[in-house]
Amino acid sequence: MAARAYPRVIGSLREPSWLIGDIVLPLLSIMAFVFYYRAMGAPEVFTGFVVLGGAMIAYWLNVLWGMAAQFYWEREVGNLQLYLISPMSRMSVLAGMALGGMFSTTLRAVSTFVLGFVVFDIQVNLTNPGALIVVFLITLLALYGMGMLFSSLYLLFGRNAWRLSMLAQEPIYLVSGFYFPVKELGFWVGLAASIIPITLGLDAMRQLLFGPELSDGLLPVSVEIMILLVIAVIFFVLARYLLEYMEYLGKREGRLLTRWL
Amino acid sequence: MALRDHLRTLKYATWLGWQVESNWTSPLLFIIYSLVKPIAAVLILIFMYLIILGDVASDPVFFSFMFIGNALYLFVAQVLFGLTWVLHEDREHFQTLRNIYMAPMSFYMYVVGRALSKIIITSAAVFVTLLFGVVALNVPIDILKIDWPFLLIAMVIGLIMICALGVALAGVSMLTAKHSGGINEAIAGVFYLFCGVIFPITILPMQVQAVSLAIPVTYWLEILRRSLVPDIGIESISGLSTFSNIELVLLLLVSAALFLVVSMMIFRYADYRARKQGKLDMITTY
Numbered sequence: 001m002a003a004r005a006y007p008r009v010i011g012s013l014r015e016p017s018w019l020i021g022d023i024v025l026p027l028l029s030i031m032a033f034v035f036y037y038r039a040m041g042a043p044e045v046f047t048g049f050v051v052l053g054g055a056m057i058a059y060w061l062n063v064l065w066g067m068a069a070q071f072y073w074e075r076e077v078g079n080l081q082l083y084l085i086s087p088m089s090r091m092s093v094l095a096g097m098a099l100g101g102m103f104s105t106t107l108r109a110v111s112t113f114v115l116g117f118v119v120f121d122i123q124v125n126l127t128n129p130g131a132l133i134v135v136f137l138i139t140l141l142a143l144y145g146m147g148m149l150f151s152s153l154y155l156l157f158g159r160n161a162w163r164l165s166m167l168a169q170e171p172i173y174l175v176s177g178f179y180f181p182v183k184e185l186g187f188w189v190g191l192a193a194s195i196i197p198i199t200l201g202l203d204a205m206r207q208l209l210f211g212p213e214l215s216d217g218l219l220p221v222s223v224e225i226m227i228l229l230v231i232a233v234i235f236f237v238l239a240r241y242l243l244e245y246m247e248y249l250g251k252r253e254g255r256l257l258t259r260w261l
Numbered sequence: 262m263a264l265r266d267h268l269r270t271l272k273y274a275t276w277l278g279w280q281v282e283s284n285w286t287s288p289l290l291f292i293i294y295s296l297v298k299p300i301a302a303v304l305i306l307i308f309m310y311l312i313i314l315g316d317v318a319s320d321p322v323f324f325s326f327m328f329i330g331n332a333l334y335l336f337v338a339q340v341l342f343g344l345t346w347v348l349h350e351d352r353e354h355f356q357t358l359r360n361i362y363m364a365p366m367s368f369y370m371y372v373v374g375r376a377l378s379k380i381i382i383t384s385a386a387v388f389v390t391l392l393f394g395v396v397a398l399n400v401p402i403d404i405l406k407i408d409w410p411f412l413l414i415a416m417v418i419g420l421i422m423i424c425a426l427g428v429a430l431a432g433v434s435m436l437t438a439k440h441s442g443g444i445n446e447a448i449a450g451v452f453y454l455f456c457g458v459i460f461p462i463t464i465l466p467m468q469v470q471a472v473s474l475a476i477p478v479t480y481w482l483e484i485l486r487r488s489l490v491p492d493i494g495i496e497s498i499s500g501l502s503t504f505s506n507i508e509l510v511l512l513l514l515v516s517a518a519l520f521l522v523v524s525m526m527i528f529r530y531a532d533y534r535a536r537k538q539g540k541l542d543m544i545t546t547y
Binding site for chain 2: 011025026028029031032033035036037038039040041042046076077160163166167169170171173174178179180184185
């Protein structure tokens, strides 16, 4: 696990100049949405929603590109066969990828979040910081569990893996309520979108940071924490079995070494 | 190299781009894939608008401003992000960049050709997005009232400018690792923020507005908006009402020419550095 996490951590620090770009430039896209809200005369709390959602996008992108599509990429560059012949657990490779990804992404997300709050002077109503940390960690757990599950699924995909990840950006930003309370889409739509852990995680974090009234929460935070815990466990268990099954399927069909398809 | 050779490179690079973009799936799935992303992107903005203002009719001029700007911005986002990925894909995924380099053709024209295929595919998405706006959201684009000459002139100059920006970023991509794609996306975000795509530049702090006025995309979007909806007074909120249509086209032309020269210089320099540092066959494995 440490061996797989290590190159990610080192990779993210290899060129310090990229760090600046990774931290500052995403803030510019976030600013565009902030000014859009301001152009419409939206209440100030929406600025906070945008900054929070914009920072959390980094995790979703990391799950899509750094987790889900990673085995596909490893197969393309020839690393996958090395993983398969090494005497180690495949799950530990996934876990290492997740940990390494979390490190580099947290660097970006937290910096974007803090910078955004400072630049826009966002007022928060944080009464329970402990709960916020718990929600954040459980959200990451469930989210990266989903990433491990996707990674197993993507093991056999060809070029459509890349397209699938592309497709899982804007539509997910929409249904998960990255820039507005998800309840605005309707309770049932929000509930259906809760299969993506970041939907509930964001909703809970919004409620804890800005207060439940202003955040128009989908469910009470305690319920959202319970659901996140349950889906985290489900994703981890499913990822384990799916990985074994996909590896078996890949070996049987001879697709683990195919490239450029 | 003769013009005919350049045109042939352009033609086959465009064809190759089309194949790479579309032949991974069935045509129907490809069409759905090409439309879902832009429609979802615009729906995010529409929901944000509806949450705050309640109804499209609350501020139809602002809504049209946002909707048209966002639809046209697809060209910028797709070409900028797409071209950087083309470089990484050719270098690391297909590992054909070396072969392309050795072929008897202009590598610059090859990259432009790949940009052209992006523009063709994006044109369909832009058209469908605008159609969706007209049919479902009453965006007041009337085919009989469109100022076609200005629209066509601005579109051609603007697309050349966007290609130039894309080629410059593609040059930078020759020097960066695969995961630096986020930076390229963020650069597309710079234009999203400064060029009055979804809100008038007057909302920005005064000092920042100078940056907006230095980027040709700002003028490009303004001309296209004025051409598409000439009757609703969209220029009254854009912050560019002091400029006439002719002045805007001239500004676009001059700034685009400048961007083109700078982009060629960046590309040539990056090309030289990439070859000198042995980065043409770099593979990012972490």
